[in-house]
Amino acid sequence: MTDAWLAGQRTAFAACRDTLPGSGTPWVDALRAEAFRQFEEDGPPTARIEEWRSGPTAALTGQVFAPAAPDGARAAAVPAPYLEGPRHRLVFVDGRFSRGHSDAGEPPKGVRLTTLGALLAENPQAARDLIGDPDAFAEERLSRVTDRRPQALVALNTALASDGAVLLIEDGVALAHPLEVVHVTRETEEPRAHHLRTLIALGAGARAHVVEIHAGGSAGVWTNHVTDIAVGAGARLEHVRADAGSATAVHVNVAHARLRAGAAYAGFVLAATSGAVRAETRLALEEPGADGEVNGVCLAKGTGHIDALTRLDHHAREGTSRQLWRGIFADTARGAFQGRIRVLPDASGTNAALDNRNLLLNAGARAESKPELEILTDDVACSHASATGELDADALFYLRSRGLSERLARALLMEAFTGAVADRIAHEGVRDFIRRLVDERLHALGSATS
Amino acid sequence: MSEPLLTIRNLRASVDDKEVLKGIDLSVAAGEVAAIMGPNGSGKSTLSNVLAGRDGYEVTDGEVRYDGQDLLAMEPEERAATGVFMAFQYPVEIPGVVNATFTRTALNAQRKARDESAIDAIDFLKRARATLARLEMDEDFLRRDVNAGFSGGEKKRNEIFQMAMLEPRLAILDETDSGLDIDALRIVATGVNAMRNPERALVVITHYQRLLEYVVPDSVHVLADGRIARSGDRELALELERAGYAAFQPA
Numbered sequence: 001m002t003d004a005w006l007a008g009q010r011t012a013f014a015a016c017r018d019t020l021p022g023s024g025t026p027w028v029d030a031l032r033a034e035a036f037r038q039f040e041e042d043g044p045p046t047a048r049i050e051e052w053r054s055g056p057t058a059a060l061t062g063q064v065f066a067p068a069a070p071d072g073a074r075a076a077a078v079p080a081p082y083l084e085g086p087r088h089r090l091v092f093v094d095g096r097f098s099r100g101h102s103d104a105g106e107p108p109k110g111v112r113l114t115t116l117g118a119l120l121a122e123n124p125q126a127a128r129d130l131i132g133d134p135d136a137f138a139e140e141r142l143s144r145v146t147d148r149r150p151q152a153l154v155a156l157n158t159a160l161a162s163d164g165a166v167l168l169i170e171d172g173v174a175l176a177h178p179l180e181v182v183h184v185t186r187e188t189e190e191p192r193a194h195h196l197r198t199l200i201a202l203g204a205g206a207r208a209h210v211v212e213i214h215a216g217g218s219a220g221v222w223t224n225h226v227t228d229i230a231v232g233a234g235a236r237l238e239h240v241r242a243d244a245g246s247a248t249a250v251h252v253n254v255a256h257a258r259l260r261a262g263a264a265y266a267g268f269v270l271a272a273t274s275g276a277v278r279a280e281t282r283l284a285l286e287e288p289g290a291d292g293e294v295n296g297v298c299l300a301k302g303t304g305h306i307d308a309l310t311r312l313d314h315h316a317r318e319g320t321s322r323q324l325w326r327g328i329f330a331d332t333a334r335g336a337f338q339g340r341i342r343v344l345p346d347a348s349g350t351n352a353a354l355d356n357r358n359l360l361l362n363a364g365a366r367a368e369s370k371p372e373l374e375i376l377t378d379d380v381a382c383s384h385a386s387a388t389g390e391l392d393a394d395a396l397f398y399l400r401s402r403g404l405s406e407r408l409a410r411a412l413l414m415e416a417f418t419g420a421v422a423d424r425i426a427h428e429g430v431r432d433f434i435r436r437l438v439d440e441r442l443h444a445l446g447s448a449t450s
Numbered sequence: 451m452s453e454p455l456l457t458i459r460n461l462r463a464s465v466d467d468k469e470v471l472k473g474i475d476l477s478v479a480a481g482e483v484a485a486i487m488g489p490n491g492s493g494k495s496t497l498s499n500v501l502a503g504r505d506g507y508e509v510t511d512g513e514v515r516y517d518g519q520d521l522l523a524m525e526p527e528e529r530a531a532t533g534v535f536m537a538f539q540y541p542v543e544i545p546g547v548v549n550a551t552f553t554r555t556a557l558n559a560q561r562k563a564r565d566e567s568a569i570d571a572i573d574f575l576k577r578a579r580a581t582l583a584r585l586e587m588d589e590d591f592l593r594r595d596v597n598a599g600f601s602g603g604e605k606k607r608n609e610i611f612q613m614a615m616l617e618p619r620l621a622i623l624d625e626t627d628s629g630l631d632i633d634a635l636r637i638v639a640t641g642v643n644a645m646r647n648p649e650r651a652l653v654v655i656t657h658y659q660r661l662l663e664y665v666v667p668d669s670v671h672v673l674a675d676g677r678i679a680r681s682g683d684r685e686l687a688l689e690l691e692r693a694g695y696a697a698f699q700p701a
Contacts, residue, residue, distance in 0.1 A: 393505070398542040401502050402556035402612065403530035403563065412555065416546025416595075 008064030022120030217248030472676030535618030639664030
């Protein structure tokens with residue numbers, strides 16, 4: 001299957017490379033070609049690659065998902081805005097900007113809110129500085145021989161990215177209202193891939209809240225979304241990625257963030273699916289005093305599969321990081337959490353914590369948790385905790401003995417289990433939205449079982 | 451007198467195939483406070499768990515009638531909705547669920563089951579504050595997670611608070627006095643006494659007599675080796691306090 005899959009990607013790249021944003025700009029063409037070459041060299045992810053050991057590799061390579069030419073003729077069901085109150089909104093349908101559905105509003109001076117397509121058309125040089133080469137975000141490797149870790153899907157995304165949101169904020173500027181980026185994927189008969197690329201760059205002292213939402217999808221869809229983030233010195237970004245209940249066959253979502261001195265990245269991931277999700281978050285705390293937070297809620301039912309991976313690399317001293325992950329798995333769904341904290345030799349004074357707990361609602365559900373600490377210096381405080389279990393029978397009985405139905409008691413305990421994660425979101429409107437969405441997805445999970 | 455509110459007839463129950471309750475007969479009328487006393491291992495906690503409907507207890511014979519209904523056929527939440535309340539010996543900690551939310555959800559779930567209208571948040575808060583004041587509990591209780599990080603005494607008071615809010619017709623207090631200092635015991639007893647009325651029955655399960663100094667029972671029953679070995683009035687409790695359970699222990 002792998003050969004046919006690779007051949008399918010080759011055919012797709014050859015067919016659409018001339019229609020992609022930036023086509024005709026020499027450096028873009030060269031970048032895409034080089035990225036595709038890198039992808040071919042790495043090959044599709046397999047379980048033989050340590051980071052993909054628990055990944056949805058079979059779902060990914062089981063069908064030849066290939067990008068298709070834009071098909072604007074078909075109507076898309078675009079959901080109403082998710083965030084209440086003032087917001088900036090960009091909508092992409094099947095990986096391409098939909099002006100009619102978007103409402104960028106009026107961002108303050110010093111904020112550039114645009115799309116990858118527009119940026120490459122208007123100012124390719126600025127884009128070049130932001131995107132860089134496909135391997136730029138690859139981690140420092142202990143040894144290329146023993147720790148080779150291809151990022152084939154990031155490379156493929158670079159080669160095939162059809163569009164995405166771009167948010168550039170100058171030094172000292174705050175985007176007061178959150179940015180809502182919605183990716184709607186339509187149902188499809190033929191297997192289709194959508195490669196989306198978001199770019200976010202905050203100058204020194206800048207502030208922003210960004211919410212990226214995926215909606216729609218069907219069993220024939222693979223979405224491959226990469227978000228490149230740079231957070232300047234003392235800047236703060238809150239970055240929420242949420243799945244509004246899609247039926248997408250495979251959703252790969254990768255966020256890379258580089259943090260300068262005193263920068264803060266606060267990330268939240270909601271994965272809710274009966275398909276397959278791979279959610280990666282890679283933070284590089286490159287300079288002293290950076291703060292990274294990566295939290296997530298994973299909810300899977302049916303034969304769903306969620307593979308969450310975090311890589312937090314503390315490169316410099318006095319960095320802090322926290323990770324709080326909760327997973328609930330129903331039916332025969334499976335979940336995996338691989339969380340790594342790496343403290344490099346120059347990162348003394350690091351304080352890092354990781355906490356992952358999973359609930360299994362049915363005997364057929366499975367979850368594995370793999371926290372990894374790699375500490376290459378002294379004078380650090382790192383902690384990790386993980387546990388997997390069922391809903392607490394004593395707590396269930398206690399609630400029922402007070403008059404709550406079993407269903408209500410289970411729902412209350414599941415809300416309690418995930419609530420602490422959503423509560424970490426700083427922006428009130430975003431937090432309220434995510435709480436509603438999590439409750440909605442928990443309800444769907446509850447009705448899948450018992 | 452009309453039919454008792456609670457009637458237990460020849461109740462036999464096993465845990466892990468071992469018979470613990472060996473034919474209990476007991477009836478409690480509305481308006482009555484009945485004390486069930488007994489040494490460790492006599493079956494007190496098994497009896498309370500069977501009445502509450504906890505899994506893991508197999509009833510092998512006998513019946514329990516509550517207000518004309520077969521109590522043992524009901525789910526735990528049905529028992530609650532029909533007016534049965536259990537104050538647990540070891541209340542469970544539920545981090546992430548706020549006490550106010552939990553108590554109001556429970557109250558409204560019961561009201562819904564009885565086809566009564568829901569209590570809104572404002573009325574609930576009024577009632578909750580008045581109840582807390584009576585129990586000498588801080589309003590902070592409402593905002594804390596259910597029993598999470600509570601001291602032993604706080605947990606017991608929280609049970610009494612829930613009982614007061616839910617207004618059951620039959621309340622079973624399982625070792626509510628255990629682990630309480632004298633001040634907490636007095637507060638708990640005040641809360642229990644405030645619940646006494648002609649429509650309500652209270653069953654106080656306890657090892658020691660001291661709670662009964664504050665909550666004076668109408669009847670006292672000694673549970674020993676899975677049976678009610680003796681019944682009497684308040685004097686029986688005082689006698690047990692003096693002589694201990696030696697007379698009821700298996701030889």
